[in-house]
Amino acid sequence: VTGEAEGRPLAPVVGMIGAGQLARMTCQAAIGLGIGFRVLAGSARDSAAQVCAGVRVGDYTSLPDLLAFAAECDVVTFDHEHVPGPHLAALERAVPVRPGAAALRHTQDKLAMRERLATLGVPCPRYTPVSDLAAVTAFAARSGWPVVLKAVSGGYDGRGVWICGTPDEAAEVLGHGVAVIAEEHIDFDRELAVLAARSPHGQGAVYPVVQTVQRDGICHEVLAPALWLSAGRAREAQQLALGLAAELEVTGLLAVELFETPRGLLVNELAMRPHNSGHWTIEGAVTSQFEQHLRAVLDLPLGAPGAVAPQVVMANVFGGPDPGVYGRYLHVMAADPGVKVHLYGKQVRPGRKIGHVTVAGDPALGDQLRERAGRAARYLATGKD
Amino acid sequence: VTGEAEGRPLAPVVGMIGAGQLARMTCQAAIGLGIGFRVLAGSARDSAAQVCAGVRVGDYTSLPDLLAFAAECDVVTFDHEHVPGPHLAALERAVPVRPGAAALRHTQDKLAMRERLATLGVPCPRYTPVSDLAAVTAFAARSGWPVVLKAVSGGYDGRGVWICGTPDEAAEVLGHGVAVIAEEHIDFDRELAVLAARSPHGQGAVYPVVQTVQRDGICHEVLAPALWLSAGRAREAQQLALGLAAELEVTGLLAVELFETPRGLLVNELAMRPHNSGHWTIEGAVTSQFEQHLRAVLDLPLGAPGAVAPQVVMANVFGGPDPGVYGRYLHVMAADPGVKVHLYGKQVRPGRKIGHVTVAGDPALGDQLRERAGRAARYLATGKD
Numbered sequence: 001v002t003g004e005a006e007g008r009p010l011a012p013v014v015g016m017i018g019a020g021q022l023a024r025m026t027c028q029a030a031i032g033l034g035i036g037f038r039v040l041a042g043s044a045r046d047s048a049a050q051v052c053a054g055v056r057v058g059d060y061t062s063l064p065d066l067l068a069f070a071a072e073c074d075v076v077t078f079d080h081e082h083v084p085g086p087h088l089a090a091l092e093r094a095v096p097v098r099p100g101a102a103a104l105r106h107t108q109d110k111l112a113m114r115e116r117l118a119t120l121g122v123p124c125p126r127y128t129p130v131s132d133l134a135a136v137t138a139f140a141a142r143s144g145w146p147v148v149l150k151a152v153s154g155g156y157d158g159r160g161v162w163i164c165g166t167p168d169e170a171a172e173v174l175g176h177g178v179a180v181i182a183e184e185h186i187d188f189d190r191e192l193a194v195l196a197a198r199s200p201h202g203q204g205a206v207y208p209v210v211q212t213v214q215r216d217g218i219c220h221e222v223l224a225p226a227l228w229l230s231a232g233r234a235r236e237a238q239q240l241a242l243g244l245a246a247e248l249e250v251t252g253l254l255a256v257e258l259f260e261t262p263r264g265l266l267v268n269e270l271a272m273r274p275h276n277s278g279h280w281t282i283e284g285a286v287t288s289q290f291e292q293h294l295r296a297v298l299d300l301p302l303g304a305p306g307a308v309a310p311q312v313v314m315a316n317v318f319g320g321p322d323p324g325v326y327g328r329y330l331h332v333m334a335a336d337p338g339v340k341v342h343l344y345g346k347q348v349r350p351g352r353k354i355g356h357v358t359v360a361g362d363p364a365l366g367d368q369l370r371e372r373a374g375r376a377a378r379y380l381a382t383g384k385d
Numbered sequence: 386v387t388g389e390a391e392g393r394p395l396a397p398v399v400g401m402i403g404a405g406q407l408a409r410m411t412c413q414a415a416i417g418l419g420i421g422f423r424v425l426a427g428s429a430r431d432s433a434a435q436v437c438a439g440v441r442v443g444d445y446t447s448l449p450d451l452l453a454f455a456a457e458c459d460v461v462t463f464d465h466e467h468v469p470g471p472h473l474a475a476l477e478r479a480v481p482v483r484p485g486a487a488a489l490r491h492t493q494d495k496l497a498m499r500e501r502l503a504t505l506g507v508p509c510p511r512y513t514p515v516s517d518l519a520a521v522t523a524f525a526a527r528s529g530w531p532v533v534l535k536a537v538s539g540g541y542d543g544r545g546v547w548i549c550g551t552p553d554e555a556a557e558v559l560g561h562g563v564a565v566i567a568e569e570h571i572d573f574d575r576e577l578a579v580l581a582a583r584s585p586h587g588q589g590a591v592y593p594v595v596q597t598v599q600r601d602g603i604c605h606e607v608l609a610p611a612l613w614l615s616a617g618r619a620r621e622a623q624q625l626a627l628g629l630a631a632e633l634e635v636t637g638l639l640a641v642e643l644f645e646t647p648r649g650l651l652v653n654e655l656a657m658r659p660h661n662s663g664h665w666t667i668e669g670a671v672t673s674q675f676e677q678h679l680r681a682v683l684d685l686p687l688g689a690p691g692a693v694a695p696q697v698v699m700a701n702v703f704g705g706p707d708p709g710v711y712g713r714y715l716h717v718m719a720a721d722p723g724v725k726v727h728l729y730g731k732q733v734r735p736g737r738k739i740g741h742v743t744v745a746g747d748p749a750l751g752d753q754l755r756e757r758a759g760r761a762a763r764y765l766a767t768g769k770d
Contacts (some may be wrong), residue, residue: 011711011728028413031436034711034728034740051416053436135475205722286723301718308693308745333686337590339670343396343419355419360693376491 011035013295015069015095016048018079021353022274022290023048023345025282026079029290035298039079047344048079063087070095077252077297078273081107083361098200098251098297099272106248111152111181117267120247122240124267125259127183134197136170136182143184152179161217164366174374187268188259192226193277195289196241196254197305204245205292205302206238207285212257212277218353219375222314224280224307234292237265253278253293276316276356281305283340283358284312309360313369315377317355323348325355328383332357332376339376355380396420399679400480401433402445403464406729406738408433410667411464414675418419420683424464425454432729433464448472455480456674461683462637463658466492469550481552483585483636483682484657491633492657496537496566502652505632506734507625509652510644511569521555528569537564546602547576571651574643577611578662580674581639582690589630590677590687591623592670597642597662603738606755607699609665609692620652629655638663648719661701661741666679666690668699668743669727694745698754702740708733710740713768717742717761723762740765 011038016023023039024047030037038054045344049055058065060083070076075096088101106113114127125144130136140147151160156176164170191214196206211226212219235257245254257268278289287303295302325348343355357376361367379385398421401408408424409432415422423439443450445468455461460481465491473486491498493637499512515521525532541561549555566603575598596611596681596765597604622643630639640652640660663674672688680687710733728740742761745754764770
């Protein structure tokens with residue numbers, strides 16, 4: 001607890017396991033709320049460890065490290081989903097863990113997630129566990145090629161999803177010996193995401209539905225709200241997220257990635273933490289996703305999730321060949337005094353996500369928000385207009 | 386510098402002398418910009434020292450402490466105006482200091498400030514330096530009682546301004562042996578404030594003019610923009626602030642506190658740092674005053690200062706008898722999910738400013754912003770509705 005008066009704790013300490021950019025931005029929100037905030041970081045150079053006053057360096061796969069960290073915290077939450085399940089169960093005996101192990105399992109085990117969603121009647125792509133090429137080709141005989149192979153957990157070479165156009169490509173993935181499921185490849189109209197929060201009390205709050213624009217499986221752009229989304233479709237997505245958060249007993253944030261298809265909405269992925277698709281809320285919503293996550297894991301009443309501008313656009317910034325991103329502030333800020341830059345303090349490597357930019361405004365008044373955000377993100381990455 | 390690649394600095398380090406709530410909120414802004422940020426704190430329990438990853442504990446009246454701190458920073462700025470003038474001059478030989486000693490003098494020496502403003506033809510209350518009661522009564526013979534006595538710098542008992550209704554009251558102040566000036570007591574219509582930023586390049590940016598509501602000389606409420614302020618009067622105040630920032634060669638923020646009177650605007654006080662009258666900009670403006678101050682002292686292009694909502698209200702939160710402010714979050718957040726709470730991590734003492742709340746909305750749509758902000762601030766302070 002931070003500070004005591006007459007033996008009474010004044011404000012609780014939230015501990016976040018993992019110290020990437022999500023923890024970094026959660027740290028900013030914790031400062032405003034006046035609560036304690038600590039991170040368990042793999043290294044003192046991690047994105048959040050650079051800026052957080054309460055850093056423990058440790059290994060999230062080591063139970064002693066986790067327990068030592070938990071002893072400094074009133075509640076523990078996560079910047080990623082990689083803490084081993086058995087460790088989560090042990091942690092839960094030491095400290096409130098939010099979200100809990102039972103909920104988190106659905107982000108750690110894609111087969112368990114699909115099976116649970118199927119049980120709940122939530123529309124998903126067709127899927128099946130596969131252990132050999134015969135099973136993949138049998139699945140493809142029904143759903144067609146390409147087939148999407150997804151690691152049940154983890155993956156290799158930093159990836160966990162492979163779109164396989166041929167049996168040879170599938171065989172190559174299977175050759176790595178990682179447990180996978182096969183999913184039908186969805187020819188979607190676009191990708192949407194919806195972010196809900198749920199507190200231990202059971203209060204729920206849901207953000208406007210956003211559109212995510214991916215390239216090569218990586219989110220480049222988020223449009224909040226999604227463009228030309230019907231009120232009925234938006235409500236359907238929001239109710240799906242709120243319902244799932246309740247069914248899975250999520251405490252904290254639940255991000256639901258969706259495909260919009262001619263046969264309706266299909267759930268692609270789940271995450272139970274602040275999410276890239278919610279970074280727009282820092283400037284664009286009454287309550288940022290980072291503050292909302294803290295309020296939820298502390299079992300405080302949730303904040304208003306509504307947008308504060310007609311349209312908000314977020315663009316991710318990726319590393320380019322030149323690491324001197326700060327040197328490009330001069331141009332970006334002079335060119336557009338309204339763009340909000342967020343850098344994560346990460347070492348620049350080509351293709352690595354190192355920050356994001358946000359712009360908010362009213363397209364009905366002619367504001368070219370996508371152009372503005374895209375230009376700033378591109379220039380920060382490459383130094384080219 | 387934070388991080389190097391091939392010997393090149395990646396982002397500069399801003400050092401702030403003082404670690405109160407202004408440094409705390411500047412720290413939040415620095416995290417977003419991905420720059421380094423350090424504070425020189427009197428104690429590790431100071432508001433900003435609790436949350437900042439780069440804390441040096443030291444004494445801002447000790448030149449060795451200041452120089453040791455400056456050696457860790459690329460540019461030095463301030464959370465308060467109390468660094469002794471000769472130390473500032475020495476600091477300036479070691480590191481860029483923004484604002485510089487010559488500008489800061491106008492916030493450290495009220496006589497110098499009044500004389501400079503008079504030279505510039507800026508309208509101010511009538512004033513005169515006074516060294517004895519005869520001088521005060523002679524001044525009062527022209528301007529009437531009460532007379533305002535202001536310490537030229539510092540003061541006593543935590544105060545630097547005294548409104549004296551009688552010669553006896555003036556004699557009591559003079560008896561403390563502090564150098565003072567006498568100012569006429571202004572029967573103002575209301576108090577306004579305007580915040581400008583200026584970079585070393587000379588770029589200026591100015592925020593909308595706000596109205597400040599004081600009780601017993603302490604700001605309780607800020608209305609942004611000021612209610613029913615004519616466009617001409619607003620422009621006059623903004624031009625005054627921009628002009629003063631240029632004339633005084635301010636680098637960073639300049640806050641100008643104004644009296645609105647039947648004879649026009651009069652300058653009451655100046656500050657060259659983030660200011661309580663600008664806290665509304667965190668949620669209410671495209672660029673918060675804290676980010677703006679960082680951009681200015683780093684000589685980056687300034688951010689857009691425009692408001693993002695038709696009306697924003699900030700109310701300060703003062704300590705009450707019960708230190709358990711966090712315990713009152715439950716009620717405040719449940720009662721109003723749209724209120725933004727900022728607590729400073731300060732020990733609660735009756736009457737001490739420990740945080741603020743902000744609400745934004747549109748009064749034309751019936752949003753009772755002052756009632757909402759006032760209620761949340763009052764409840765956080767007292768636990769009473």
